[in-house]
Amino acid sequence: MKNRKPLILVTNDDGVTAPGIAALIEVMKTLGDVVIVAPDKAQSGMGHAITINSTLRINKIKIYNVKAEYSCTGTPVDCVKFAVNKIMHRKPDLCVSGINHGTNMSINVIYSGTMSAAVEGAIEGIPSIGFSLSDNSIDADFTACKKIIKSIALKVLKNGLPEGVCLNVNIPKLKSELIKGVKVCRQAKAVWIEKFDERHDPNGQPYYWLTGKFENFDSKEKDTDIWALENGYVSVVPTQFDMTAHKAISEISKWKL
């Protein structure tokens, strides 16, 4: 870092008024100049969606007393794109997303709006981190998170991150003194076994809620994010966006398509 304050972009997927982003902003204000561009409503499960078939609105807000703060009608990824392109006059030194109300471990990284914002930051070459707490409640206690987030953010500001890599940080729902430490690990192999909860509207027509059961195929392995969280550790998964299955190229090349 040069002798200027770091410029930090904050977003999330639970919406700009969620307690989780308030906690994250509180920490980031101690580290640098903060710009907030976050969805104006909950955008959970939006994955890497962007708004291309409709338009975006941006509203100036005054909640957090930072350098600049806006709510956006779009997705978390839209927020990162808009912030970098239209609001900040340079790439920020750090992009943080969260604190998500609920974990984003394992396969959830691909469905998560919180993590997709961090992945978008990485795509744009910005050191980026997504933070999640394993507590879905609006009254979740983010106290233990703050020290951990500050420590990880400082490391990233100091060391940067490998090219094309962001961090997926999940924090267990535990008091500070009960958290055993931080594990750098891989995403567990797991899947959602879907269930669609069928209901009927007042006219008798069916509609569906997507729900499901989470199944961990990696439950015996100790190098996964699920293991870390279940055993009282903070999980840190270096996360990338190259979707190429490099190992499969030679096999499929043999098919002589």
Place this chain on the structure above:
Amino acid sequence: MKNRKPLILVTNDDGVTAPGIAALIEVMKTLGDVVIVAPDKAQSGMGHAITINSTLRINKIKIYNVKAEYSCTGTPVDCVKFAVNKIMHRKPDLCVSGINHGTNMSINVIYSGTMSAAVEGAIEGIPSIGFSLSDNSIDADFTACKKIIKSIALKVLKNGLPEGVCLNVNIPKLKSELIKGVKVCRQAKAVWIEKFDERHDPNGQPYYWLTGKFENFDSKEKDTDIWALENGYVSVVPTQFDMTAHKAISEISKWKL
């Protein structure tokens, strides 16, 4: 394959009435029993979004004369989940998505609803393929696509795919006889340089269209999907959903977080 007809799930992101899905269905009907669950409207750029903050509606339709066909109010990923869980009574032998009106090469794989449906198929253990034609027009000519799609789909039905891998197939806008062949390749390193097109509503308030310029950092490399397409080949990129940056684990572990 056993002595039964393959069961094939067809979806897309341009919506169930798009000419691209009609062409794909035409081919799939020659290969097996077809079930269609596709969005009732364009869902381009929806990435891996799922509908969890609101509900889904499913409507039986009768357009394509197949085993079963439905439109869905949700995203392409919702369509795959719903089809497998509520409509088909077993995992299909093949899940195909497309034919997208426009390419999904390089980094676009992460924003693409077409490819996210195929990736969701792979997550659920179904051999899955996303098809795209490099022609955005409603009047795009899918003639050349049909032979290529049939050939690739037959290979996948016969060979299966490696665990956790689906295929991202992009077809150049060329007459059949001008297509040079099929290249199995990797996604090019490229990025969108965003531009937000600012307009004003009748009340003078600003709104924005997301647009941008595509920048290819891999333009000299011949093993990429962009090179293949630009040089008259069909590109086939084996695509995976493990977001862990495995190579970065040891480096970040040294940080002693």
